[in-house]
Amino acid sequence: MIAQTSGHHHAFGCTILGSGSKGNASVIHGPDGNLLLDAGFSAKELIGRMERVHVDPCSIRAILITHDHSDHTGGCRVVANRLGVPVCFIPETVSELARHPNRMPGAKIIITPGSPLELCGIHIEPFTVSHDTPAIAFTFSVGDCKLGFATDLGFVSNLVKSKLSGCSMLVLETNYDPAKLRASARPITLKRRIAGRQGHLGNPDAMEALADLLSPNTRHLVFAHLSQECNDPEIVASLATARLAELDRPDVSFEIASQFEPLETVWLE
Template sequence: MVKLSVLGSGSRGNALVLSCETGALIVDMGFSRRELRNRMASLGLDPGRLRAALLTHEHDDHSKGCRVFCDELGIPLCTAASTADYLRRRGKLPGRVLEFEPGHDFQIAGFEISPFAVQHDAVCPVGFVIRHGSCSVGIATDLGDVNALVKQRLRDCSALILESNYDAKMLRDSDRQLYLKRRILGRHGHLDNVVAAEVIGELLTARTSVLMLAHLSGECNDPGLVRALFERRLAELDRNDLRFEILSQEHPVGPVELEDESPAQEVFAYAAN
């Protein structure tokens, strides 16, 4: 069985934990070491079970605690090679690193990791599909567009964590500077509610039991508006049977149990640099 726990999601910090019988991994560490530990403790998670950390991209709300947290636990940071170079030049890279390229799968901590490229204004941003046996978790928290590759990777996951960052009208009416609005609205920015709601029709299958909406803007979105929009959409798709969560910055969620009928064995562990 796989357990999914979200420590928080938003513009001030993102992190989630996946655990199975052989260990656990953390995806993104956008909080301080102390805050990561506190949030794990609030969900009854033991940091000592973590075997690796994954990083989607270098922005601070995803990478803030990665160096100190990984070094303290002695676990490797798995990140795209160009992202590692960026963090290394800024003294933000932990001592143990496993570099990967999008499109190249690898195994660690009892999980099979499939990183794939997404469109976002970062050095080498990625989403992940993380598998253990028959269970798969799709993660895409920062992306300006859901292209054919993203649809292919995220379709038919047991659990889907997808960005629903902003309401277009709230963003346009906000006091944010024009360049920032254009950045967010662009294909390398963030995903708006309507696009996210529309695309789930292509991503959800009978196998999908959990849908979590991530990275809601604190200024240009409204959880109530998002909930109403997606509940209507899920009703249209006749998918009121799945677990639906709107993730927040302040409140951790989980552990959520995902059934795994045929657990995979860890084939090998990487020797981190």
């Protein structure tokens, strides 16, 4: 894995433009163009962040949407129409967006969990995750390199484990620290929803799942979708350091995605 651009042409990589409860978007770089995965910032912010990490917005060929929540779809219609690209989503997400004025992009591609698609030279597999609205996660593969990307999931099901196996790079949700969630001023019903099987993945759930999710070829992890109020990057970092030591995986590096700043592009090939 190469962490930085060095002038020569890379075929496959991932740039997290931002991740958290207030907005999510990433660029998946392919041999034949780029994809935007979720569009949970304003179009202006999305394009500004792309330019900050030297991604030409005109290189985006399509937008993939995981689910209807506004932290994943807020800028979807405007950015899709401005870039003139189609949006790929499941029928349930289309129905949800149709209920709100001004959320529906012009060009739509309906995708089905379990049915792979090819875009930009990338083999893409959407699969169902458990969340409080119909939601999917994705794996992206080019050659032998596989990237798994799963946020907004209440628990790591057997399906999720099998789909995310063998990834060179894995982006996984660490939404909340249970003690901080309990201590927060949120209503008890919301706390239960977040921590429930159809909510979000907490730090201990994610760390526990690493035993199943790490493969011999896994090189890089990104912990994503941290709650600003109920989590702390330092807590996640210390848990991850301890967990990787416990699993005897000093070869695996990790980063923590930020709500505010893009991460540097990770090149897988």
